[in-house]
Amino acid sequence: MPPSVQDGRVTKNKSSSRRSSTRQTSQSNQESKEYKQNQPLPLVERTNALPIEQFKPTYAPTISEPFRLKIPTDKSKDDSTPNKSKEMDYVLDLYTAKTIPSADFEACFGLIELTSSNAYDGSSMGWSPSKKRKEMKLPDMKYLIARRGARNSDNTSAKEPILGFLSFMVTYEDGKEVIYCYEIHLSPEAQGLGLGRQLMLTCEDIGQRVGLEKTMLTVFKSNTKAMRFYERCGFGVDEYSPQPRRLRNGTVKEPDYLILSKMLDNDDPWQTD
Template sequence: MDPIDLANSKTLTQFAQEYLPPSKEWTAWTHPQTHAEFELVLQAPKQLAIADFDACFDLIELTSSQDYKNSKDGWKPRSKRKEMNLDDLKYILIKSAQGSVDGFLSFMPTYEDGYPVIYCYEIHLSPALQGTGLGTSLMQMLDFVAAKVPGTAKIMLTCFTCNERGMKFYDHLGYSKDEYSPLPKMLRNGTKVEEEYAILSKVLMDLSRYQNTGQSLPPSSYHQ
């Protein structure tokens, strides 16, 4: 079976066992300043409790809705909720001791422009969890998943170019503009205007070994 299809065919328990670090290394996290303890849980859209799904949506709205509103496509809550329910998405929820969702990562093993990739759809943290190193730890989990899915060519995501903090964050983690990222527009006066979003990737293998099959997904999301 194709490695991407195989990964997506796994139950959550199987996926955690086969594609994530040992549970003792990732299922618990302690805030470095407040020492509050959090649980990390792997979930799929269909298994998400309504309250948890709504909490994830609220985090997107809190951290990114203004960037959407400032874009030409605008903020479309219904479309975002539909995207959050894609069948093969995986969620890692960050849950407080009180059971609230204070952050999450969502991703999918898939094909993008013919390449087998791990696509990061969303990563959002509440203000209290930002700047703690948790975001870096979550992104490193994608590195682990990519290493476990044979043949993975890239880890990919999209980010609003106006999100300078996010762009710097991903640059620090080794991401750069993907070959399929929209090019800046050149105005008649010679001014270069960046597109509203960039497709970023971390290339993991020699891409010349892959042939572009024409398979492609639309840009997924613009992260905090």
């Protein structure tokens, strides 16, 4: 009598049962995997998965358009018209941390070191070139690079020196889908021309086109100039900005930085046509 038939009852062979269970588990895992593969990626992951060649026309279609800014003649190479201003052409380039040319990457790092290393040194974070470089190379980091000049016939920008840059990431912050501005820095000669405003406008425009909730950034309280700039841009202290902490000895420790944010919507008066 087969071992599966005992006392008039039909019983399952244990090894056969285990094989059947294994097949069912494998099939279930495969179906689950196929289901996940067929589901659309969440917005943040879907956006970051795009190669830069697709990201540009989808979320930064105006990036190829040159723009003009008025500059005092004492900040230009031509001083033939004193006490007047002149217009000059500027362009923006967009890169990922992987595609940014090494010379541009080093120029961006140099601007951070020039304009902000002292602020880092005087903060609780401290200044660490290696940590900053590591942050700058995060896979989803993107760079808006500003230069003086116009587009070439092949739509590339003339390799003029970098005047400023803004780095940003499409990411999550406290469960919200945001565009986070990591850095915005201008060379001394480019400050006060409206170039920082143009970089920020472009960053916000990208965030709106992606469909994100808000723009966020971090600023040291000691950087009063940057604080005033962000206020003019419409930023305010975010609800998740760190609060003062009371230490065991009763001393209240104030944070040395703030997290600022700005909601992204189509009726924003900061936006221009």
